[in-house]
Amino acid sequence: MKFSLIAIVLIFTVQLFAADRWGAFSDPFPIYDVVPYGDNGIMLATDGGLRFRTLEGDRVFLSHDGLETSAFYSVVSSPLGTFAVSEYGIVVAINGDGTTWRVLNRSYVKNNVRAVPRGAVLGKNILVIAFEDRLAFFDLFKSTSLLTVERIGNYPLQMNPLRQLAVHGDTLYVKTERASYSRVMDWDNLASDIHLSDAASWNLLAAENAVPEFAPWDSTKVVAGEEILTESFLFDNNGCRVRWTVRSKDGYFLVGPYTILFLHDQGTPRIVELPYERYTLGEAYELQAMPMGGILAASVDGKIGYAKTTGWREPEYVFGGLGNGFNAYSARMKVLSVLPDGTVFNHIWGFVYQIFSHWGTELEYSFKPTDGYCFDNYLENFPISQFVVPAPDNSGFLTATGSNSGYSIVYFTKNGDVRCAKNIGKEPVPGPMYATVDENGSWVIYVASKQGTALADLGGVDMYVFPAPRSNGGELSNGTSKTFRGINPAPLDMVYDSVKKRLWIVSMSNLAYLDTDRDSLIVPSSTNGLRGVEYTSIDADVHGNIWVGTTGHGVYRLTQKKSSPDTLSVVNYNSRNGLLSDNVSDVAIDAVDGIAWFAHERGISYYQRNDLKDASANLTDSTRVLFRAYPVPFRPKEHAFFIIEGFTENAVVSIYNRGGALIWTFKGDEVLGGRLEWNGRDKSGKLVAPGVYYYVVNNGPKKKKGKFIIVH
Template sequence: MPLFFILVPLLVLSVFAKDWVHYSGQNEVRDAVLTDNGTLWAAFAWGLAERISNKTENIYMPGNNNLQAADFVQLYALPNGDIIAVSKNGTLVRKNKNSRNFETINASFVEIKRNVRQGLGKRAENILVLPLEGAIAFFNYEQNRSVITLSQLGTNSLEEYPIKRIAVKDNSIWVELDAAIWKREISWAEIYNDRFLADPNSWNKVNEIPFAEESKPSYTANFLNTYLKRAKEISVLGSDVIIWGVEKDDVEYDFFVRIRNNEWGSYFLANPTGYYDDQKDVFSKSLALMPDGNFASGRWGAGLLTFDNGFPKTQLKQWFHSTKNTCPTKFKNENTNGYTLVQGLTASPDFSGYLFSYVSQDNYGIGFLNGNSDSPQCIKPTEASSPYAYSIIAREKNEEWEIYVAWKNIMEAKDGGVDFYKTSSKNFSPVLQKKWSLPFGSPIDFGFDKQGILWAVSSSKIFYLDEKDDEWKEPSYIRSFNGGVISALETDAKNGLWIGILGDGAYLFSQTNNSPDSLVAKHFKTKDGLLNEVVYDIAIDTIRGKVYFAHDLGFSIYSTALVRGDYIKSSSPKTIVYPTPFRPNLHSFLTIDFISEKSSVYILDSSGKRVRIFRGNDLQGGRVVWDGKNESGKLVAPGLYHYIAADGKNTNKGKIIIER
């Protein structure tokens, strides 16, 4: 039986954010202090909490109140009621008691790349003592500048012996290490005149700290934003968001959660089959969502799983595995005994089912599961470049599906290439057209931009397919990109490319003059509102103008017009309708896609009578979503219907088939 976790949010943590909304279940209190005016502050991975004496609770996260940091590990209460918070990487922020906003007062410690040790810091008059990994720093908060950073006390290197405790009383400071306790007299008001402060021998070894550690004030979080502690993959379509994540308590759960129309459903196991696998430890893009809310997941071991569109509870529908099916087939080597490895997965271009690739003996396989079928179709092309297939993407062109499959030379390697297939959209029978062995590494993610150009990323490179020259190319010019370990690629309705980086946030790339050969990057980090910079995946809702980031603290949503679709020009893809046929008792809605935002869209019955009309905000992103109801709010009868989309200059027409 599937295991469900019921989510009962008590307080949304990011209600103050204008452009950013964050969700994180990492509610461990890292530090807590009480100010002179009775305000209790607590530091968290996701931000800061303020509990005023009248019990009012304020939550601060990146993207609101000018807070440009997260991952806080240290708090200092100042005599005037102000607060200074220090992030793990060494960013110092200050909030005046009379201000709603934070100010970043110092980021110089970030550059030395020594993390701040949690909750050990002390304030001595106007000096903050910061314990670092391998060092101890002194910071003047009145002048907002560092005084000195020391890496050795007496005969002990702080690289070798970490700081365990810091104590301050009057003009004395004690620093306890694993090896010894060191003491020094410091006149805090005259610290800049202390000529021997940098001399390790000016510290004296003592036997003990003559007083006990002061206890921290107790802070119990009375809110729950989500149980989600780390999100690995996100898929967005229509009103549904599917998140694959990991919940870490004493046990690490591999699970999904669905959000529909901004409401959270129940958590459910991502692999309820009982067949153990290693998907939570694997990095791949193997989640596909349909317009009706059904979705599928590829697994490293458990094969291919499909789930229904239930809400708030979602159930496993189908499980395809080599122990119970002939498709997909198993893979066996010295480390894997019969695992079914489905690591490439995408919706078919017409949303009639799922296309997937799988690792297999000798040659990888490609499969198609029709949404109305109980069994997939699989082939193992004899011309396949490798046994190891991963990411997959497809589009429809001239009534054919064009399928691109990424492969690796060996399972553990990064090098590989792309194989290109074509098949009739009516009869799944892929035929190899082209092979590329790439110097950039095997693609980990694909995306078609608004112009129809196919982009790909490896773990270190960004490249695209130049169809005219029939070769993959890197852009000749990329500005403002720092590189890093690439994790994800997504394209938006404005021809932008979004790239996720493990440890350095995300980038939005714009094409200069719509040329793929020249890119300009905009960087998104914690200082720009992103909650966490270890980004695993990115998904985009072009209708509502939202970018979803899966990261190490949960996930974040960025609302921006940068990704919202404009009206569709005549050079854009032809108008499509999906799913077809439309079954209102099975599908949540029907989508008419690639139409002008300036249009009026009419739904007509077979006699030509108007059933429904859409215009204005109904067409944001160049698509219409119809629930199958007429203007009176009643479901229409089964049969043949027509749509007409007209913008005053152009008219698009098409058929809609409704079945029960």
């Protein structure tokens, strides 16, 4: 089987270091709206961003491109430009460069009311936006919301929701759930139209279908110009796959909610499908950072895929296309696990445990409940596990299976053996886990438990100490246990901070750390900015910062002040920063490439920053990172930065000119992640003269020297 900073600006405005970089992969469907864009392209509003499609190319604009969100319901185009409206009413316009967008208005978002899909039209410079319970008028020249109308005709729009809009000259047509209306508009003086909010100023249409845009969609045929298309692949069991046809220079784009085809005026084949290929994983719920960098991700429909920021290896379905579906979110499943040698473990709720080799590309073992293994069945032939971790010695994997007789801990070896510590849990359902080795070589396994499968059920954390199986006949037995309480509801994710030597836990509504001296889970006393947050996931970076994903609030980075776990400084990242969505189902920190990854319903975001890299092994035989200095020659007017990387964070890097004069010294925060980026300017902010320069990296006992040329 194959699966296929923020820029640091000194007080004299010299920019020395590269900016942190946001990016994302999204599933740009369903398509809600489409308009022509350029001579031979279309712009589409989708749940996964604004998508520009031509015959030759496909580009999706997302939060980090200036949109501040990724779900868009409408897009309109005119000589004034191209504009779009998001799910909750952010109004954006594409910039002149055609590669970025700018926000014109975000005031509608505070209403927390969805816009109507394909519910925006232009009357001269006035953008009219249909929301579920109001009609808004926005002046594009002034970037100002003029007014909103909450009643048309005999009913308030809250009771008579808007469905569609159309503009013909000076007349605005409005279709609601009960009827259709028209009104003559003075677009040039709309702000002074004192009767616009008067429901009686709207005319009831006797025949709403007199407005062509309001005619019911005919799902039995596709019309392109004067031609009716009859090809069978344009239809499926639900009728016609195509809802809109858009004329371009060379033919017609045929667009449906999940379809883009092109009808050529000339050529063979006559109709071609234009698939989306950059991200095909789908709805992601779990991420695992990989030992060589990048992530392994699982989707609810049973796909597993590997990615770097440069792209995805083609994912494929596992176990016959059966995924974890609803259970992935309802149980906050974290059942992917990876060993350094490329062995991968996966669990399908209720059905099977699987071991893969070669980084998840080859299936080695399947463990089914009907095959007589020792693991529990929560229901008849129905095993459930919410978490999987590597065994402390990387000899296999540990999980826990639910049972009404108390959960069991299960040890799967890489060789396909299964060993169980049967029914040792006091509660029926196990949750997140962490495993390590103590000073005696024993396995220490933490298992969160709860009274049921719901996220709101009560529970705690159990700690078990077992003799290492390799010294105990291969068995997971003869253990001791202890239980810790202190947060409710039950934990749903945990991570061990190897810098501060502390186990952190999140439940749906609480964050806590394990204090073994007090035999309790302790909620930090100071976490300003974390009120009313629902947690979904947790991970830790190489500097001991804790990253927590949330439902609706993006992700938080928590830093312990003066190494105290009770006082945390809080930084929030959301879609305005670059997240694909504020709903984050999982977080994974890739310390090899220095990237924080975030899973969402519509795709995956990433945040790259130097201080997320683990530089501790740099300049040693075990490092995966090569020492490099590039580009050579360095042309400051062409290249953004001269980069030196591959040293440790305690290094001091100095740059000298040919005469031996010191140009700059970098240290501390300037070399986080074992990398520096210099823009070729001196301390006065001026570009240095062309010529030969030298760098010296003092890295403890190791020293690296080199020379490079600067060319203007």
